[in-house]
Amino acid sequence: MPCLTRRTLIEATAGIAVAALAPRIVLAQTAPPPAGPFRQDPLPYAPNALEPSIDARTMEIHYGKHHAAYVANLNAVAKDNPQIAQMPVEQVLAKLGELPDAIRTNVRNNLGGHANHSMFWQVMGPPGHRPEAEVAAAIERDLGGLEKFQADFDAAGLRVFGSGWVFVTVSRDGKLAIETRPNQDSPLMDGKRALFGNDVWEHAYYLQYQNRRADYLKAWWNVVNWPKVAERYAAAKAGALGI
Numbered sequence: 001m002p003c004l005t006r007r008t009l010i011e012a013t014a015g016i017a018v019a020a021l022a023p024r025i026v027l028a029q030t031a032p033p034p035a036g037p038f039r040q041d042p043l044p045y046a047p048n049a050l051e052p053s054i055d056a057r058t059m060e061i062h063y064g065k066h067h068a069a070y071v072a073n074l075n076a077v078a079k080d081n082p083q084i085a086q087m088p089v090e091q092v093l094a095k096l097g098e099l100p101d102a103i104r105t106n107v108r109n110n111l112g113g114h115a116n117h118s119m120f121w122q123v124m125g126p127p128g129h130r131p132e133a134e135v136a137a138a139i140e141r142d143l144g145g146l147e148k149f150q151a152d153f154d155a156a157g158l159r160v161f162g163s164g165w166v167f168v169t170v171s172r173d174g175k176l177a178i179e180t181r182p183n184q185d186s187p188l189m190d191g192k193r194a195l196f197g198n199d200v201w202e203h204a205y206y207l208q209y210q211n212r213r214a215d216y217l218k219a220w221w222n223v224v225n226w227p228k229v230a231e232r233y234a235a236a237k238a239g240a241l242g243i
């Protein structure tokens with residue numbers, strides 16, 4: 001039988017009262033030290049920085065639980081399969097066929113998830129940007145201009161059945177294309193590069209948007225970090241873009 005003295009009861013009750021009264025503090029999130037070679041980069045802004053387009057709670061769970069779980073799973077696999085951490089992520093994903101059967105699906109899902117989310121946090125940020133000149137010109141040339149491109153990207157994201165991603169891929173000569181992938185698959189698995197992309201798994205939007213994926217896709221454009229996209233575009237053309 002639990003032994004609750006009057007004093008511990010008062011202390012416990014006081015603790016609950018203090019916790020209830022404390023303001024909700026939103027801090028930039030830093031991942032705990034990893035138990036293996038894979039780690040999450042810190043989220044480059046506070047979880048509430050993308051509001052009202054993406055709410056802080058979604059960001060906290062998405063970064064701190066979903067992405068963290070992919071990384072924890074990878075570190076578990078890496079204990080007995082250190083080779084998955086001995087090449088850059090994009091190279092491992094481009095050579096999944098060379099992995100042992102026993103770990104291939106696990107690495108596909110979790111390393112794909114790690115790569116996709118690492119890209120995703122980077123290409124978002126507080127609102128207030130427009131596509132920079134070179135990227136805007138490429139969108140005009142390859143995707144019919146910003147308005148048509150955004151409509152086509154959102155339509156492609158809406159057509160992903162179940163969980164997956166919608167990406168803009170970029171070739172070495174700077175050509176852009178809209179491509180979707182199921183689950184945590186990535187264009188990196190086909191030796192391609194993702195300029196940026198949007199996560200259309202329900203975990204990315206369900207708390208705020210419930211079933212309204214179209215509304216989420218539309219609102220997401222407010223938080224695209226176009227200066228970062230421009231950096232990634234330059235890196236892709238220099239052959240230096242990784243995940």
Ligand code: MN3
Nearest residue numbers: 066199201204
């Ligand atoms: Mn996700």
